[in-house]
Amino acid sequence: MGILFMLLYFLIVALVIEISVIAFMLTGLEKEVARYQAVSMLTSTGFTTDESQLILDHPVRRRISMFLILFGAFSLAVIISAITNILSDDLRLNKLIMINGVLLVIFIAGKTPMTKKWLQHRFDYEMKKNLDLSELPIKEALFLNKDDIVTDISVEEHSHLCGLRVTQMTEQSRDINLLFIQRGEVNIRKELSEETIQAGDKLYLYGDKHEIEKLAKENESEKPH
Incomplete structure (x- = not known):
């Protein structure tokens, strides 16, 4: 049961990363950069100064990154707790299966053209509302x-x-x-x-x-x- 719990939770982490990659790509990041930055923020490692400006100078990406950093801290606590209680029966596998199901639906929905178009429209709106000219990332602008x-x-x-x-x-x-x-x-x-x-x-x-x-x-x- 403990191993199943760990596998299900790692699946949640993987789905969160992939959903974040889609969100980052809709703001204009390349796929490779988006995935690297998502993993970096989730694990609090490898968040390079050069590419981090692409995140910090963008209001929508900042919100995504805050979620990933907080989720990464929460996940570390959950994983440590799960390892500590690996032999316990009270691992609430049903809830984890439900969470995986919800995230899988969000991930699949995020891959559809209609959802991408709607999210891109929302992100563009947030950019116009929040992004000052002084905040425009120089790498993207020039x-x-x-x-x-x-x-x-x-x-x-x-x-x-x-x-x-x-x-x-x-x-x-x-x-x-x-x-x-x-x-x-x-x-x-x-x-x-x-x-x-x-x-x-x-x-x-x-x-x-x-x-x-x-x-x-x-x-x-x-x-x-």
Whole structure:
């Protein structure tokens, strides 16, 4: 009876994970990322900083993650208790079977196109209601291709970039966009094309990784005298 109890409860955990994966996918996460994050939150392990921003910056995903974290803590207590009482007859198997049945129905319903469409509509509504522009995950907003990155470059005193106008640096042949220049305590965003790059500037860039790497090498090379 104890082994059956454990198997039924692990089935509940598996169904909760799969239902959460469906919910995460409906908010735009890829399946592999969604499953990894669901397992990570449920077990409180491996919740990576990079991908965790995709969860923390999204109001709907935050709610799903809170449920998974609480369910994971509750599950740990239940499993420890079950192991302690493994020989006990009072394991309430009928209730566990009912819970498995309900979760199985929810899981199957969540896979249907009609339910997915309804949930997606609800999630979109929650996004419009709760998500401020400042909360938009930068990875989802800007990383459109696998080679896209957002990074910064500090301009050295003898850098080849010193004295260049921004339009010269981000010429049309380059897939690079300058988001803003940090000059001391001032962030320059307006009329960037009119700016001339100075030593000590920190350039915040978005674009193709390989093009930005080339630009970084130019920054390291000394300006000819």
